[in-house]
Amino acid sequence: MIDDDWIDGVAWNSDGLVPAVAQDAASGEVLMLAWMNRESLRRTVESGEAVYWSRSRQSLWKKGETSGHLQRVLEVRLDCDADAILLRVESVQGIACHTGRRRCFFSRLEGAAGSRRWVATEAPVAAGDASDG
Amino acid sequence: MIDDDWIDGVAWNSDGLVPAVAQDAASGEVLMLAWMNRESLRRTVESGEAVYWSRSRQSLWKKGETSGHLQRVLEVRLDCDADAILLRVESVQGIACHTGRRRCFFSRLEGAAGSRRWVATEAPVAAGDASDG
Numbered sequence: 485m486i487d488d489d490w491i492d493g494v495a496w497n498s499d500g501l502v503p504a505v506a507q508d509a510a511s512g513e514v515l516m517l518a519w520m521n522r523e524s525l526r527r528t529v530e531s532g533e534a535v536y537w538s539r540s541r542q543s544l545w546k547k548g549e550t551s552g553h554l555q556r557v558l559e560v561r562l563d564c565d566a567d568a569i570l571l572r573v574e575s576v577q578g579i580a581c582h583t584g585r586r587r588c589f590f591s592r593l594e595g596a597a598g599s600r601r602w603v604a605t606e607a608p609v610a611a612g613d614a615s616d617g
Numbered sequence: 618m619i620d621d622d623w624i625d626g627v628a629w630n631s632d633g634l635v636p637a638v639a640q641d642a643a644s645g646e647v648l649m650l651a652w653m654n655r656e657s658l659r660r661t662v663e664s665g666e667a668v669y670w671s672r673s674r675q676s677l678w679k680k681g682e683t684s685g686h687l688q689r690v691l692e693v694r695l696d697c698d699a700d701a702i703l704l705r706v707e708s709v710q711g712i713a714c715h716t717g718r719r720r721c722f723f724s725r726l727e728g729a730a731g732s733r734r735w736v737a738t739e740a741p742v743a744a745g746d747a748s749d750g
Contacts, residue, residue, distance in 0.1 A: 512645030
């Protein structure tokens with residue numbers, strides 16, 4: 485028997501996707517936002533390691549498959565509208581971003597009105613891997 | 618002079634939107650995921666309080682306008698692909714969800730294969746406000 489009720493409980497969008505936020509379970513840092521389809525969510529839950537859907541490549545994307553920067557999934561949460569997922573993860577080697585940074589949200593808006601700009605607030609800690617982003 | 622370069626730095630999707638994650642600046646808790654268009658991001662930055670775009674109502678939605686549960690925005694971050702935003706916020710009265718809960722991600726996936734289900738792990742701490750979600 486295929487147990488799909490919980491997957492049907494997700495409000496997949498018209499493309500069959502939902503955004504998934506990965507949060508570091510230890511530091512609380514928000515690491516990245518990626519997308520999942522039904523199959524990626526199923527594989528994530530069954531394997532305990534994050535599998536996303538690459539919209540650019542139109543294929544399943546096991547996080548860290550090429551880079552080694554896997555995400556072990558400790559908890560899967562769903563929001564009140566069932567259209568966003570939150571993963572609490574252990575980020576293997578502490579790197580979630582394909583640029584080699586700890587997290588993808590490394591740019592911060594700085595400056596006053598008239599001179600606002602996005603500024604990278606942290607440097608890569610490892611080599612990048614374009615195929616893992 | 619209108620300073621729009623930083624807004625043009627965001628990779629708006631074909632609907633002119635990006636997902637925005639709100640994280641509690643004090644606790645680190647991920648509170649909610651909502652959507653922004655250019656105008657909502659501009660108003661958020663100028664006012665210092667979160668303004669989203671309601672896809673269901675197709676209108677700007679100042680968080681807490683009816684409920685009082687405003688979000689004071691301490692920091693705005695952008696991810697490596699420029700297609701997701703992270704807000705670090707102070708959640709006024711500690712309630713981000715329209716159901717009256719601290720956060721929208723109150724459902725957790727529980728159970729083993731064959732009996733998985735989404736379980737609400739926390740109860741509302743205030744009255745709900747359907748117009749603020």
